[in-house]
Amino acid sequence: MSANTIRKAKKLVESGGVVKIEDDLFQIKSSSDPGKSYFVTSDTCECTGFKNFYKFHHGKGLKANCSHLEAIRIFKDKNSD
C-alpha cells in the first residue's frame, strides 16, 4: 500500500470523515468530493479505486485496499480500549 493511501486515510479519520453506523458498517466522506460519501465495511468499499483493483488484479489472490478501508483500520485502532 502506498504512503499516499495511508496519509489520505489518516486525514479522513482526523477530519472526522469516518462515521460508525453499525459494528461493521461505516460511512466515509470522499476525499476528492466532500459532498460524496461511501459505505464501507472492514473488507469492502464502494469507491472506484476498490472496484478497479479487482478488475485489474482479478484472480491473483490479492486483497484490495483503498484509503477508506485503511481509514477504518485507523479509526478502530483509535477507538479501541
Ligand SMILES: [Zn+2]
Ligand atoms: Zn474506498
